[in-house]
Amino acid sequence: MGWKRLVLALAASCAMTAAVAQDKVKIGVLTDLSGVLSASTGPTDVEAARMAIEDFGGSVLGQPIELISADHQNKPDLASVIARSWFDTEGVTAIADVPNSAAALAVQGIIKDRKKIALFSGPATARLFNEDCAATSFHWVFDTRAIAHGLGNAILAQGGKDWFLVAADYAFGAQMAKDLDAIVKARGGRISGIVRHPTNVSDYSSFLLQAQASGAKIVAFANAGFDTINAIKQANEFGIVAAGQKIAALVVVISDIHSLGLAQTQGLVSVTAFYHDRDEASRAWSKRFFDRTGRMPGQFQAGVYSAVQHYLRAVRDAKTTEANAVAEAMRARPVDDFFAPGAKIRKDGRLMNDMYLFEVKKPADSKGPWDLWNIVARLPAEEIIAPLSESTCPLVKAP
Known part of the structure; x- marks a missing residue:
């Protein structure tokens, strides 16, 4: 060759x-x-x-x-x-x-x-x-806007118009606070206060004391994972729900509810994109x-x-x-x-994709360790995800 x-x-x-x-x-x-x-x-x-x-x-x-x-x-x-x-x-x-x-x-x-x-x-x-x-x-x-519209509208419709927000101090928490504030104000409600916390914080006492002092009817947690678990657990220890305030977890997943147990989470309302028993x-x-x-x-x-x-x-x-x-x-x-x-x-x-409004079951209503919530309503994507007419994505306006 x-x-x-x-x-x-x-x-x-x-x-x-x-x-x-x-x-x-x-x-x-x-x-x-x-x-x-x-x-x-x-x-x-x-x-x-x-x-x-x-x-x-x-x-x-x-x-x-x-x-x-x-x-x-x-x-x-x-x-x-x-x-x-x-x-x-x-x-x-x-x-x-x-x-x-x-x-x-x-x-x-x-x-x-x-x-x-x-x-x-x-x-x-x-x-x-x-x-x-x-x-x-x-x-x-x-996404934050879908969560704010899906969960925010549900709680506002039940009369929950006065909110206090405990938010994680990074991009998600900032955007969630902005989107939730927009929907609450649009429906005639108000955010009484916002406090931000670092990720993986172990002590929520100062944040929860501010939430209690605000007198807001809804205390919302805009965090995720172990932060959400710790926040809900300590809110129960502080007697927030027992004193008449309601907890809203903006991002809570099935493993969080399973970890916390129904005794601490019963009645909690949130949104999800998927449920294993749907x-x-x-x-x-x-x-x-x-x-x-x-x-x-x-x-x-x-x-x-x-x-x-x-x-x-x-x-x-x-x-x-x-x-x-x-x-x-x-x-x-x-x-x-x-x-x-x-x-x-x-x-x-x-x-x-659609999302779903759910409510955590009472312990007596659960039939097993993973039978944790009821789907209350389907939230169509077109109703909760921001329309393209509101988009700031350069691709949307491109030919």
């Missing part, structure tokens, strides 16, 4: 290798594996992604699908470092989950720069599909999840599964892992699963 033919053969081989590498799907679940959100997200979200890959068949475009995970420790700078390393040196094609809004916003900056896929199911900040939106970024499960499809998947993990899934686990499955179907449709082509395919097809059957993705990347 002459040297020219050898060079051509090597070039063809390199091109083939590059094509194979380019079309290899590798999903990174970036989550909280050890901190305040680890019980409600973390390892169980990784398991949900693993189930999605297995149920898809384990391979796509002729190659096995890889799954890796990492702990962002709720630090935006660490989340950025991991995301950049995954994309630049480890061949990751999509990042999933990313609970903690500040960490998610940091990752979003890398997504824009590297032009890769983000499947956000853990963060709540609506900035991800508004002013900080990206063409290859998708927002599953919930219908036959959710029950079937949730039983499989329980058999693997020993616990029922919540909205985060269901959301990770749904987002990963939808991404894999889009890769198959697009016949490539190139992010723009996959993003276009993700928007082109409706979601086909138990989490949000038939839901579509908007131009800004927001999945239009």
Whole structure:
């Protein structure tokens, strides 16, 4: 073989290798594996992604699908470092989950720069599909505006017009306070006061004393994970409910209620994007999840599964892992699963999934350790998610 033919053969081989590498799907679940959100997200979200890959068949475009995970420790700078390393040196094609809004916003900056896929199911900040939106970024499960409208309207309709807000001091808490204030004022109510706390705080006494002193009828917690669990537990110890004030947890998940128990949470009203006992499809998947993990899934686990499955179907449709082509395919097809059957993705990347208003059961009404709440009402996506006419996402106004 002459040297020219050898060079051509090597070039063809390199091109083939590059094509194979380019079309290899590798999903990174970036989550909280050890901190305040680890019980409600973390390892169980990784398991949900693993189930999605297995149920898809384990391979796509002729190659096995890889799954890796990492702990962002709720630090935006660490989340950025991991995301950049995954994309630049480890061949990751999509990042999933990313609970903690500040960490998610940091990752979003890398997504824009590297032009890769983000499947956000853990963060709540609506900035991800508004002013900080990206063409290859998708927002599953919930957001602060949807929570504020879904839960806020329900409580306001029952006469709860005077609120005091205890909020986590990061992006989620700030946006939640803003969105809740808007809906409360629009309905003739008021926020009597707001106090902010750092994450993973153990003593809520000073915050709860301010809530008691405010005289507000509703004491709302805009936090998540262990912060929500500790806040509700100490509010009961302070006798807030016994004294006539009501507690509203803006983000509370099934594992939080299970941890706290019905005696401390009975009557609590909140919203969720998923409940394991909602219908036959959710029950079937949730039983499989329980058999693997020993616990029922919540909205985060269901959301990770749904987002990963939808991404894999889009890769198959697009016949490539190139992010723009996959993003276009993700928007082109409706979601086909138990989490949000038939839901579509908007131009800004927001999945239009319904949510549900629920009330925690009394201990006497529960039939088992995971029979924890009743679905009170379905909240249609179009009624709680901000319409595109209010969007500040540059993609919405683009031709």
